[in-house]
Amino acid sequence: MAAGPDGRILAVGDGARAAAGRNAVVHDLSGAVWPGLHDAHIHLEHLALRRLGLELQGISNRARVLERVRAGAARLPARAWLIGQGWNNDEWLDDASWPRPEELDAVAGGRPIFLVRKDGHSAWLSTPAYALAGIDPSVPIKETLVGEVGKLLPEPTDVEFDRALSSELRALARKGLTSVHAMDTPRAFRSFQRLHARRALPLRVTWNLPAADLAAAERIGIRSGWGDHQLRIWGVKAFLDGSLGSRTAEMLDGSGVAVLPQPELVELVRRCVGAGLNVCLHAIGDGAVRRALDALEPVAGSWARWRPRIEHAQCVDPTDAPRFRRVGAVASMQPLHAVSDRELADREWAGRTASAYAWRRLAAAGAVLAFGSDAPVEDADPLLGLAAATTWRRRAGWHPDLALSQAAALRAYTVGAAYAAGMEGSVGRLRPGYLCDLSVIDGGRVVATVVGGRFTWRRA
Numbered sequence: 001m002a003a004g005p006d007g008r009i010l011a012v013g014d015g016a017r018a019a020a021g022r023n024a025v026v027h028d029l030s031g032a033v034w035p036g037l038h039d040a041h042i043h044l045e046h047l048a049l050r051r052l053g054l055e056l057q058g059i060s061n062r063a064r065v066l067e068r069v070r071a072g073a074a075r076l077p078a079r080a081w082l083i084g085q086g087w088n089n090d091e092w093l094d095d096a097s098w099p100r101p102e103e104l105d106a107v108a109g110g111r112p113i114f115l116v117r118k119d120g121h122s123a124w125l126s127t128p129a130y131a132l133a134g135i136d137p138s139v140p141i142k143e144t145l146v147g148e149v150g151k152l153l154p155e156p157t158d159v160e161f162d163r164a165l166s167s168e169l170r171a172l173a174r175k176g177l178t179s180v181h182a183m184d185t186p187r188a189f190r191s192f193q194r195l196h197a198r199r200a201l202p203l204r205v206t207w208n209l210p211a212a213d214l215a216a217a218e219r220i221g222i223r224s225g226w227g228d229h230q231l232r233i234w235g236v237k238a239f240l241d242g243s244l245g246s247r248t249a250e251m252l253d254g255s256g257v258a259v260l261p262q263p264e265l266v267e268l269v270r271r272c273v274g275a276g277l278n279v280c281l282h283a284i285g286d287g288a289v290r291r292a293l294d295a296l297e298p299v300a301g302s303w304a305r306w307r308p309r310i311e312h313a314q315c316v317d318p319t320d321a322p323r324f325r326r327v328g329a330v331a332s333m334q335p336l337h338a339v340s341d342r343e344l345a346d347r348e349w350a351g352r353t354a355s356a357y358a359w360r361r362l363a364a365a366g367a368v369l370a371f372g373s374d375a376p377v378e379d380a381d382p383l384l385g386l387a388a389a390t391t392w393r394r395r396a397g398w399h400p401d402l403a404l405s406q407a408a409a410l411r412a413y414t415v416g417a418a419y420a421a422g423m424e425g426s427v428g429r430l431r432p433g434y435l436c437d438l439s440v441i442d443g444g445r446v447v448a449t450v451v452g453g454r455f456t457w458r459r460a
Contacts (some may be wrong), residue, residue, distance in 0.1 A: 001029065003436035007452030008354060013239025029440050031447050034410065035430050036437030038417035040332050041311055041372035043207075044180065045188035046120065048164040050085055050376055052156050055375065057086025057118060062095045065105050069115070073108035081154055082108060085116040086376070087124065089413045090245060090344055099124045101137045114153060116146065119377055121246040122147060135334045143242050143259055146318055155187075158194070165191050169202050173456040174440035175381045176446035181205040181332075181372065182423055183237045183280065183311075186213060198459055202456040203449075204437070205231050206421045207278045211238035211260075211268060224305060225278035225422050228250045229452075234421050235278035235309065238268055241288035244314065244348060249285035251349075252317060255287050265295045278422075279309065280332065286315040286352065293320055296327040305422045309370070312337070315349060315356045325366030330420045332370045335360060335388035337411070338380035343397055353399060359389055359412075360402045369412035370420035382413055382439075383446070 003009045055071040063455035065087055073082050101429050104126035116196065123141040130137040131147045141149060156381045157166070165188070167232050182205055189209070195201050209217060214236050222296040226233045229354045243349035244246020250256035260268070265281075272279045281292045289310060296308050314337060324331055338345075338357035345353050349455060355361070363369055371389065373380045386409050393403035404412075418428030427435050448458045 001033065001195070001430075001438065002452030007436055007454070009430065009432050009434050010257075012228075019073050029438070029448060031442030033429050033430070034386070034439045035414040035452065036177050037413045037439045038174070038179040038181070038370075038428070038451075039177050039372040039380055040181045040370035040417040040420055041334060042180050042375050042380060043120070043184060044165060044168060044179060044182045045379075045381075046085070047168040047376050048161055048188070048191075049083075049156070051164040051167060052083075052160060054082060054084030054115070055086055056084050056115065057088070059087070060091045060093050062092040065092070067105060069113065072106040073111055073113070076111075079111060082111055082113045083115075083153055085120075086118050087115055087244065088118040098140070101125055101127045101130060105459060109118070112152075114149060117246065119243040119245040120146070121243040121248055122146065125149065135384055139376040142246055143209045143239075143248055143257055148149060155200065158191070160370075161187070162191050162194055162438060165237060166195060166200060169195075170457070171203045171382055173449050173451075174446065175383075176383060176441070177203055177380070178423075178437040178439060178448050178449060178456075179206070179417070179423075179427060179450045181206045181208060181234070181370075181417070183208050185210055192231050201230050203451055204427070206234045206423070207232070207239045208235040208237045209234055210232065211391060214268070214271060216274070217396060218271065218275050221275075224278045224307075229423075229426060232421075235280045236268070236272050237280045237282065238265070239282040239310070240265065240292055241283060241285050242290075243284055244344060247348065250283075250291075251285040251315070251352075252286040252287045252290065254287075256287065258288070259289075262291055262295070265291060269295045269299060273299050273306070276303070278305075278307050280311050281309065282311045284312045284314045286317045286320070286355070287317075289313055289316050290320055293323045293327055293329065297323070297409075300327045307420060307422060309420055311432050312374070313362070314341070315345075315352055316358055316362065318355055318361070321358065321361050321365040321367070324362060329367070329417075330381065331359075331362045331367045332372065332420055333357070333362075333412075334374045334378060335359065335385045336373060338398075339388050339392060342396070356399075356404075358402050359404050361392070361403065363408060368416050368419055369408075370417040371409065371415070373410040383441070383444070386410065388411065
């Protein structure tokens with residue numbers, strides 16, 4: 001593989017050195033050389049904050065979660081907020097019931113505590129935290145309330161946040177990722193800009209701004225694709241429903257929560273089309289997916305780079321699968337969700353799981369697939385995601401007909417993800433003229449990551 005001084009591929013294959021010329025950078029790489037892997041849906045801000053708070057993910061025992069809260073509280077000054085994330089009551093083997101504020105009071109009484117569930121759609125608060133928020137402790141903190149209470153939390157300094165974010169980006173490079181599509185607030189974007197100014201972004205970042213900031217983007221005149229190949233703006237992220245884990249995914253049977261009512265969704269899509277900004281519509285339940293398609297259908301093909309995305313699409317009614325192609329909607333999905341959610345989906349979506357995490361059905365219907373992780377909800381390792389999309393379903397015997405071939409899954413992590421961010425002419429393929437982004441795999445593990453012709457990580 002040979003790259004020019006501009007970081008673009010000059011030649012590929014055995015004759016690359018001779019064909020590329022004297023000034024080329026030539027990499028002789030052992031192992032399978034893939035186009036650089038993308039993560040089409042990731043929360044870098046939450047990953048950074050996780051480093052600054054109490055980590056509760058992967059603990060399968062309620063009592064151990066509470067013990068970690070006790071230990072974390074003991075290290076803080078009196079009355080200081082304890083902030084954490086990652087708990088998942090569905091994984092607690094001793095007691096899977098919904099957590100209660102008095103449990104936190106018992107291990108860290110008098111302290112405000114804010115612990116976000118693994119899916120990000122619910123939070124566990126202590127009684128003092130409820131009091132500071134002015135909310136009755138009997139009210140579950142779900143969906144929009146999570147954000148409202150979150151406004152009370154102390155902010156990390158720019159230096160602290162940049163350091164944590166930089167560490168996470170380097171960790172992603174070690175996993176073989178060369179590009180990510182971030183679903184974050186302006187705080188993260190400010191940090192991306194500071195790191196970019198210092199040439200400290202080890203991978204390409206495409207930022208999708210929250211719907212709450214659409215008015216600001218309209219005033220400034222920002223359009224999809226603004227920026228450069230290292231840091232750019234693409235779309236507007238909006239939530240139509242909640243999540244399976246929090247029991248707030250909006251289903252056609254009427255269950256779940258419609259976070260964004262249909263008239264407001266239609267107006268949001270109309271404004272984004274007018275502003276030249278794409279949309280990334282969080283829709284997990286089959287009811288939310290249908291509402292997303294209904295809102296997108298009247299504006300199909302609005303402009304050349306109109307690439308509306310439906311994020312997650314975890315349950316899609318079979319009659320709606322062909323509509324993805326008709327309206328031009330990208331299915332931005334995360335294969336590892338199926339592994340984590342299988343038992344819960346069988347319980348909560350009984351009779352519907354043949355249409356859940358339906359990668360192959362959507363691909364067969366002509367939808368463009370763009371794969372990611374939704375980290376920190378799931379592990380950001382794309383090799384785990386590839387396995388989940390291909391061999392896992394067949395091994396697990398869970399609707400194996402919905403599994404993808406290795407080639408199809410790899411396309412979703414490369415050219416499909418590139419298309420979802422309007423970058424399919426620059427990244428996602430190993431061709432002369434494309435940016436030299438590579439993920440090198442040997443023995444089932446990443447051995448090197450290259451962005452723009454330069455190593456961002458290489459195994460010793």
